Amino acid sequence: MNQLQGKHILITGASSGIGEAVAYQVAAQQGTPILIARRIDKLEQISNHIEQTYQIKPIIRTADITDRETWGNILAEMTEEYAIDVLINNAGIGYFNTFADMDWNQIEKMIALNNQALYFTTYAVLPTLCKQPQAHIINIASQAGKIATPKSAVYSATKASVISFSNALRMELAGQVYVTSVNIGPVATEFFDQADPTGDYQRNIARFMLKPDRVANKIVESIFTGKREINMPVLMNTGSKLYQNFPRLVELFGKRLFNQK
Template identity: 65%
Template sequence: MNKLKDKYVLITGASSGIGEALAFDLAQQQAIPVLVARRETKLSQVSRKIEEMYAIKPIIYPIDITDRDEWQKGIDSILRECGKIDVLINNAGIGYFETFDRIDWESIENMIRLNIDALFFTSYYLLPELMKQPVAHIVNIGSQAGKIATPKSAVYSATKASVISFSNALRMELEGKVSVTSVNIGPVETSFFDTADPKGGYRKSVAKYMLDPTDVAKHITKSLFTNKREINLPYWMHIGSKMYQNFPRIMETILKPTFKKK
């Protein structure tokens, strides 16, 4: 029996990268993707391809989820159209790599609004609806940066550490009602780096370690409606984060040359 058939899965940041890959993988599993992002043209393109490939018509909502009033109206509209949401994937996020003394305040606010505020609000507003379903799941896209903070990512790392902590607490609060999984990933080959690293230096230095968004999406889809606590990719970076938690000073010394590549 296909556990995802006819399930409504809301994905934020769905116009590219991991969000787009999730939309295709979920449609292949006969779920109905509800795609949310700012770029209507790109959402429409993704929707058309999915419908052609899988005869599944995604629901698209072009909206800025950091605009709380508009996003609240958007969620209400989604619920009216779909009747329910079975899975929420908080995928939208942004990063800017710069030292804290040089980064502009607007970039800091952008990261906080999207990576934390919008994720919290979306979860908060949809939670009563999710709890009505026989099975439901919240997936929060965190980062290995939330476990190992590095130079030029003080704010980004802090936002992702918040996502991980939020997921851990929410999982315990919702035990037996809604599953909660955090996805803590290293660098992924997506347009994220167009903003985070516009000069391309860091992207080039980690190119051989880049994850494929399609592979990340498959791990997430496989975990839905399970009690999976965390998805940590790549595995070697997960081991590194555990070592960092136990031996932070030693690991910072060893990894210092790598950290400086950013």
């Protein structure tokens, strides 16, 4: 059975990477993806491909979700028109540099998109989700939220916040809405166009790099289940668990790996 048949799944950051891959897999199960991104050309391209392949017509909206007033109006319109069953907070951004050398505008962008926009979107959609027989919030966090490394102080902090937010929300919504945090290592997406413009970090951690389709598969499999967390890849998650129990030891022996950025 297609558990997503007839369901509406709102995906932020849907124009590439994980969001795009999730959209295809949702449509393959006859769910209706609601695709949100800033690039209308990419959204139309993805929408056309989905419609031709799966005979499902996605709903697309262009939006800068950090623009709270405009995004709020779009969300109000959509929640009035559609019964949203699943919210996937996928949009995010990262910049890697030492905190002292970071451009303050980049810091504000990470906080605005990774945290404030995620909280606001959840807040705006939650009343609609609570009306559905089954509903799910899936927040894309990061293994960086569990184990911080040099040159990612702010990025790691934003993702740790997403994990904490998910944990609290899960308890608040128990019996009403499922909540899952997706704690992933590096994924081969456009994220690194800004986070790592030189490509050095990507080359250094190539052996850990995940494919968007693999992550999307795990996400879609978890919908309407009580899955608390999705942690990928296994080796990095094992390192995160060790770090929680033996932080000094992991920092000592992991110093060379941590300084790959």
